[in-house]
Amino acid sequence: MTxxxxxxxxxxxxxxxxxxxxxxxxxxxxxxxxxxxxxxxRFNYQWQRFSTDAxxxxxxxxxxxxxxxxxxxxxxxxxxxxxxxxxxxxxxLARYRFRARPAVNSLIFLPMAMPEVVMAASLATLFxxxxxxxxxxxxxxxxxxxxxxxxxxxxxxxxMSMDPRLEQAAQDLYASPAQTFVRVTLPIAAPxxxxxxxxxxxxxxxxxxxxxxxxxxTVTFPMFxxxxxxxxxxxxINVIGTAMFAVAxxxxxxxxxxxxxxxxx
Amino acid sequence: MATVTPDAPPADxxxxxxxxxxxxxxxxxxxxWLLLPGxxxxxxxxxxxxxxxxxxxxxxxSLEEGFKVTWHLQTYGDALxxxxxxxxxxxxxxxxxxxxxxxxxxxxxxxIAFRAGRWRNLLMVLVIAPFFTxxxxxxxxxxxxxxxxxxVVGALGSLHVLDVTGYLEITAGQRVLAxxxxxxxxxxxxxxxxxxxxxxxxxxxxxxRLHEAAGDLYARPVTTFxxxxxxxxxxxxxxxxxxxxxxxxxxxxxxxxxxxxxxxMIGNVIQSQFxxxxxxxTAAALSFILMAAILAMVTVYIRxxxxxxxx
Numbered sequence: 064m065t066x067x068x069x070x071x072x073x074x075x076x077x078x079x080x081x082x083x084x085x086x087x088x089x090x091x092x093x094x095x096x097x098x099x100x101x102x103x104x105r106f107n108y109q110w111q112r113f114s115t116d117a118x119x120x121x122x123x124x125x126x127x128x129x130x131x132x133x134x135x136x137x138x139x140x141x142x143x144x145x146x147x148x149x150x151x152x153x154x155x156l157a158r159y160r161f162r163a164r165p166a167v168n169s170l171i172f173l174p175m176a177m178p179e180v181v182m183a184a185s186l187a188t189l190f191x192x193x194x195x196x197x198x199x200x201x202x203x204x205x206x207x208x209x210x211x212x213x214x215x216x217x218x219x220x221x222x223m224s225m226d227p228r229l230e231q232a233a234q235d236l237y238a239s240p241a242q243t244f245v246r247v248t249l250p251i252a253a254p255x256x257x258x259x260x261x262x263x264x265x266x267x268x269x270x271x272x273x274x275x276x277x278x279x280x281t282v283t284f285p286m287f288x289x290x291x292x293x294x295x296x297x298x299x300i301n302v303i304g305t306a307m308f309a310v311a312x313x314x315x316x317x318x319x320x321x322x323x324x325x326x327x328x
Numbered sequence: 329m330a331t332v333t334p335d336a337p338p339a340d341x342x343x344x345x346x347x348x349x350x351x352x353x354x355x356x357x358x359x360x361w362l363l364l365p366g367x368x369x370x371x372x373x374x375x376x377x378x379x380x381x382x383x384x385x386x387x388x389x390s391l392e393e394g395f396k397v398t399w400h401l402q403t404y405g406d407a408l409x410x411x412x413x414x415x416x417x418x419x420x421x422x423x424x425x426x427x428x429x430x431x432x433x434x435x436x437x438x439x440i441a442f443r444a445g446r447w448r449n450l451l452m453v454l455v456i457a458p459f460f461t462x463x464x465x466x467x468x469x470x471x472x473x474x475x476x477x478x479x480v481v482g483a484l485g486s487l488h489v490l491d492v493t494g495y496l497e498i499t500a501g502q503r504v505l506a507x508x509x510x511x512x513x514x515x516x517x518x519x520x521x522x523x524x525x526x527x528x529x530x531x532x533x534x535x536x537r538l539h540e541a542a543g544d545l546y547a548r549p550v551t552t553f554x555x556x557x558x559x560x561x562x563x564x565x566x567x568x569x570x571x572x573x574x575x576x577x578x579x580x581x582x583x584x585x586x587x588x589x590x591x592x593m594i595g596n597v598i599q600s601q602f603x604x605x606x607x608x609x610t611a612a613a614l615s616f617i618l619m620a621a622i623l624a625m626v627t628v629y630i631r632x633x634x635x636x637x638x639x
Contacts, residue, residue: 091466
């Protein structure tokens with residue numbers, strides 16, 4: 064008995080940590096299980112019986128796959144926009160001393176320290192008063208705006224930790240500034256840029272609050288899910304959710320395996 | 329391009345001076361050219377709207393006749409007196425969720441940083457992977473988990489937990505859904521990864537030899553944690569609490585999906601004023617108050633915790 068209590072006391076943090084992990088994973092398990100449900104009513108909240116209907120017909124609900132492809136399209140463009148603009152700002156902040164630095168730093172930090180609903184409402188007020196039509200473009204503009212800061216933070220950290228002697232060495236070996244940038248600086252900064260881009264994609268794809276205010280009658284995937292919570296939740300959204308989860312885990316695993324193999328060879 | 333470098337032989341110096349100065353000026357302008365498009369984007373679509381919103385909050389009018397700036401500060405008074413319960417509730421729910429995130433997230437971050445060994449990468453993937461299922465779908469899953477008469481509610485009921493929570497008025501009868509408990513549970517769940525990741529980053533940086541040193545100096549594990557590990561993880565704690573509290577205080581999704589009308593937070597009010605009632609001045613005033621309150625709290629908090637290098 065004392066051995067058991069001693070074991071528990073020694074591994075208390077492990078037990079608590081795994082408990083938290085279970086709390087984090089549980090909803091995903093529910094989403095997976097309920098993607099095989101065949102609900103009686105319009106809502107997919109209670110287990111009825113097993114069925115693969117939703118998996119064989121994922122686009123069987125009106126507007127679902129349309130909203131999904133719109134979300135992907137917006138996420139791709141928002142990622143490109145935010146990554147290009149954010150990387151430029153990050154290089155300026157990491158490499159140059161200039162007078163407006165503190166002001167620029169706070170302008171980058173503020174969007175991350177602001178509740179989304181505040182940004183959402185104020186941007187929508189602006190669009191409304193300028194008479195802009197809400198839709199694809201207003202969503203894209205908003206997404207680039209809130210993804211920018213995250214790209215800047217990710218890239219800046221990477222560029223700041225870069226050894227400046229590497230670039231000096233390239234120049235000593237007669238590389239032109241352009242060659243140095245393409246052959247040395249960019250490859251070293253690449254993981255930061257990739258991290259920023261991935262984060263942008265995830266943030267944009269899954270954004271609801273800012274899109275809710277700035278979409279007008281355009282329906283992105285999160286907007287579709289939100290609407291379905293009122294109208295009736297089709298099983299297909301669980302299928303999409305599970306598929307996205309599986310694709311993401313697969314990508315991570317492939318990346319890890321590729322990394323491990325490269326390390327070995 | 330003229331190859332004018334500072335260490336070029338000064339054969340005819342006066343002639344070369346002009347191009348040198350021009351490249352110097354051009355070089356000084358480089359950061360501004362790099363900044364220009366991105367900063368312009370933030371100024372036009374982030375900063376300007378905030379200013380514009382401040383002006384909207386002191387306008388009066390209607391959708392048909394248009395709104396005019398009349399310095400109608402009464403909007404703020406009315407908004408505060410009508411919606412202060414939602415404000416207080418937002419702060420209370422967000423603070424509770426933040427504390428719960430810290431209590432739940434710390435052991436997991438600690439486990440991944442110090443005890444996971446070769447499982448570390450797998451555990452990290454498991455923390456991040458749920459993100460890839462849209463958070464709205466996962467929040468809806470809580471409706472199933474906490475459903476009336478479901479296994480969770482049944483277990484809590486038979487353990488008499490619901491009697492205690494009912495007495496504390498965080499649940500109602502034999503229900504968990506549509507109570508404060510459900511909303512706080514959803515908020516905690518949704519923002520937990522934002523707590524775990526910064527905690528992990530700061531824990532992972534701690535030199536393991538410090539733990540050994542503390543042990544060698546006869547510190548018990550608890551003392552080592554209190555005097556060494558926890559203080560060194562403070563940057564992560566500060567960053568994590570901010571990343572949790574700020575979005576949680578403005579959230580309206582959990583209250584809408586898991587709560588009832590008695591759990592509405594300030595985000596719900598802003599959303600419905602803006603998108604349903606179309607009372608833009610009130611929505612603007614409310615979000616301006618929320619922004620000011622958050623910025624004030626964050627500033628004080630960062631000062632107090634002494635990690636200003638966070639920004």
